[in-house]
Amino acid sequence: MKRRTLMKGAASGLALSIPQVKIAQGTMAFAGSIENIQRLRVGSATVTALSDGYVDIITPQAQVLQGIDAEAYEQTIATSGRGAGARQTDVNAYLVEMIDRKILIDAGTNKGFIPTLGRTQDALVAAGHRPEDITDIVITHMHPDHSAGLISEDGSALYPGARVLVHELEYDYWVNGDPVSRGRPDMEVQFQLAKAAAEVSGDRLVLFSGEDIGLPGITAVPLFGHTPGHVGCVIESDGDHVFVVSDIVHQSVIQLKHPEVSVAFDVDQNEARKTRIKTLDRIATDGERIIGMHMPFPGAGRIERAGEGYRWIAEEREYF
Ligand SMILES: [Zn+2]
Structure with missing residues (x-):
């Protein structure tokens, strides 16, 4: 109020x-x-970045970053020129207003999960939108920071009128499996919350398998590895586009400089690494505008080559 x-x-x-x-x-x-809100323009579509919050556990010390030791991590952060915020990883979701639809790309996190997360819906409301007006939600993958935000603190649906679109491989992995059958006892919570997100969506859940997900101006791009059905998407409007790369990077300072570094909660670290290396190479070559769920808020920019790796070039804020 x-x-x-x-x-x-x-x-x-x-x-x-x-x-x-x-x-x-x-x-x-x-x-x-x-509440962090930032509007971005893609052709005649408006994309509003919504901050879900941040986490500061993407470190080798917390055994989340793999393939880099604490000393190299500290040195990379200290020499990044990005300040203490470089230790924090943003969690972003996006609202796409296109033609007659209001489409969320990811839903952020459930409020009860981690105290510094769970603010996507607050940001959406602060931006002047009503949750019941959301028509579709593209879930890039079913990790809790992307899908548990479908669920309110009392267990009801936060977006009761929205279709929820998930890749069929993603749904199958989390909903038809469990930590034991998948050999991932460390992922108990992730399985629980993915199942809860599917359950709260009920018959509004729509599974897709290819690039066409039945939405005007949005196509899915398979970026498998981080999870089995992890996708990015391209938002296209009036000859303009942006590539939403979702979770190919979790700690942007470290993983752009050292793309071989992965995270413990990759379902398949090798495949995730290959996907990251291939995708970063292509978007740097093309100079393509990207949006990342874990890039510094509002998460829009480009990457350029720097030494063996890459550097983030955040785009300037446009007021409109
Ligand atoms: Zn994530």
Whole structure:
């Protein structure tokens, strides 16, 4: 309610900076943050980046980053020129407004999962949208930071009117399997939350297998490895496009510089590594505009070659 008052007031101009500060200090679940929202233009479509929050566990010390030791990690972070924020990994979701549809690309995380995550729907509402108006949700893969945000804290559906689109290999791996049958006892929570996300979606769940996912202007791109049905997508409008690369990178400072470094929660680290190396090479060569779910918010930019690896070139904010 407070937020609504603030937004209404924002139209009337200058006097609003004071209440805004008060609200930011009074309601935040974690220090210094407000709902992060950033609009991006793709042709005549509007893509709104929605911050779900961040995590700071993508390190070798927490045994999440694999293939780099603590010393090399610390040195890479310290010399990145990116500051202390380089230790934190953003979790982003995106709203695509195209023709008559409001399409979410990923749903972020359930609020109960990790205290610094779970803010996608708050960001969506702060951007002026109603959750019940979301028509479709493309789930790039069923990890909790992308699909558990379909579920409210009381277990109901957060987007009751939306079709939920998931690759059939992804659904099969998580929903028709379990940590024992898949040989991943470390992924108990991931299986539980993926099953819960499928269950809450009920008959609104739509499985796809190819590039055509039945949405105007959005096609799926297989990026298998991180999970068996992990996909990116291309958003296309009026001759313009952006490639949503989803989770080919989790720690952008480290994995762009050292693309061979992987994460423990890759279902298949070798395949994920191959996909990352191949995809980064292609998008650097093409100079293609990309969006990444774990790139620094709002996650839009390009990569260029730097030494053996790559460097992130964030695009400038456009006000519109
Ligand atoms: Zn992720």
